[in-house]
Amino acid sequence: MNKKRIAFLAVLAAGIMWGCMGIFVRRLSRLGLGSMQMVGLRSVFASLFLFIFLFITKRKLLKIRLKDIWCFIGTGILSIVFFSFCYFKTILLTDLSVAAVLLYTAPAIVMIMSAILFKERLTKLKLIAMVFAFAGCVLVTGIIGSSITISKLGLLTGLGAGFGYALYSIFSRFAIERGYESLTITFYTFVFSTLAVVWFIHPMDVMAVVTDSPDNAIFSFIYVIVSTVLPYILYTWGLLYLENGTASILASIEPVVATIIGIGLFGDEVNLMKLAGVVFVVLSIVLSGGEK
Numbered sequence: 001m002n003k004k005r006i007a008f009l010a011v012l013a014a015g016i017m018w019g020c021m022g023i024f025v026r027r028l029s030r031l032g033l034g035s036m037q038m039v040g041l042r043s044v045f046a047s048l049f050l051f052i053f054l055f056i057t058k059r060k061l062l063k064i065r066l067k068d069i070w071c072f073i074g075t076g077i078l079s080i081v082f083f084s085f086c087y088f089k090t091i092l093l094t095d096l097s098v099a100a101v102l103l104y105t106a107p108a109i110v111m112i113m114s115a116i117l118f119k120e121r122l123t124k125l126k127l128i129a130m131v132f133a134f135a136g137c138v139l140v141t142g143i144i145g146s147s148i149t150i151s152k153l154g155l156l157t158g159l160g161a162g163f164g165y166a167l168y169s170i171f172s173r174f175a176i177e178r179g180y181e182s183l184t185i186t187f188y189t190f191v192f193s194t195l196a197v198v199w200f201i202h203p204m205d206v207m208a209v210v211t212d213s214p215d216n217a218i219f220s221f222i223y224v225i226v227s228t229v230l231p232y233i234l235y236t237w238g239l240l241y242l243e244n245g246t247a248s249i250l251a252s253i254e255p256v257v258a259t260i261i262g263i264g265l266f267g268d269e270v271n272l273m274k275l276a277g278v279v280f281v282v283l284s285i286v287l288s289g290g291e292k
Contacts, residue, residue, distance in 0.1 A: 007241035008289060011250040014231035014238070019257025023265065024223040031209050031216065035088040040201035041210070043080070043194040045224040046232075050187040061184045068178050074171030075185065076192025083164030084197075086157045093154035097141035100255055102158025104137040107252060109166035111245035118173060120243045125287055130245070133252040133284035139277025140259045142269075169244040172236050182236035189232065249288045256281045 028038055054061050064072070090099040107130050114120040138144060150158075168189075175185045210220045238247055256278050262268035 004241045007238040008250065010234040011238035011242060011247045012253060012285065014235035015251040015253035016257050017226055017231040017234075018251070019254040020261060021227045022258050022261055024219070024227055026266070027219065028209075028223065031212075033206065033209055034201075035091075036084065036197060037201045037206050039081070039084045040194070040197045040203065041206055041220060042224055042228040043076075043190045043197055044203070044206075045220070046190040046228045047187065047194050049224065049229060050183065050190070054183060054187060058183065061181055062187070064180070064184065064188060065178075068175065068180070071171050071175040071178065071180075072185070072188035072192050075168050075175070075189040076194075077196045079164050079167040079171060080189060080193040081196045083161050083167070086160035086164055090154055090158040090161055093157060094150045095143075097143040098150050098154070099158055099161065100141045101138050101143055102155070103161045103165055104134055104252060104255065105159060105162035106165040107133055107245065107248040109163055110169045110248040113166065113170050114173070114244040117170065118244065120245055122245075126245055126249075129249050129284040129287035131284075132280045132287065133249045136277045136280030136282075136284060137252060137255050139280060140255050140274050141277075142271075142273060144273065166248065168235075169239065169248055172239055173244055176236075176239055182233050182240070185236050186229070186232045190228070246288050249284055252281050252284060 025038060028041075033041065051062070087099060087103060090102060111120070111122060111126065111130060115122050172185055210217055235247065235251065238250075242250075259268070259274055259278065263270045263274075
């Protein structure tokens, strides 16, 4: 199996793991953590875990050049923190399905920015795959036919979430072109997101929840590894061999997985529209696999 095919599977696996986040978010919410506190939990513990791992195994990957710090400010603050703030704000201003749809404007933003900044080709196959991916995300959220309305501010923050989400691919590409490996990029992404978010999350309250019982500690550790460390490493590594636009389309498997989990584990409604959305996203992935 060539590296491009492995990268294809790595990015797909990252999207699947991100799609499982609902399992963790629902329980952590019941334990009393707010949305930004969950972001802080991911950032702090991902940073600590990766620092320990790299210090023991590949200490040289902890080194970065001062002139390249802007790449990691981009992935950590302009992407992770800004996207999270906008996404959670959109959920408060409107409905979760609307927020999810606006978030998945990201592949289109990634394609346009990558074409301008990195001269990536906007092929017909890639554009068709993008349309299928977005249409699938719209269908699986169930937004069509609903009576949901959205304010101008909700629309603005929703598009901001999509833009912030897209920036991870853009700034990661800049870091890759400067010779940094996926582990380094992921580590410093969460170092900088921690520095930005730790002031707003009451960290002692978060620690009180995590350390309240062994079950909470183990669950929080699994949450950080499955929803953050592994998928970001896999996605960033995949960018070494895939174009940004292709990778962003593959990550659209996330809402499909979230929908399947919602139906299977939480008894969410299943209908033909959601099933059609799943088929559309799968088609977009198949089409992306045909990109040369």
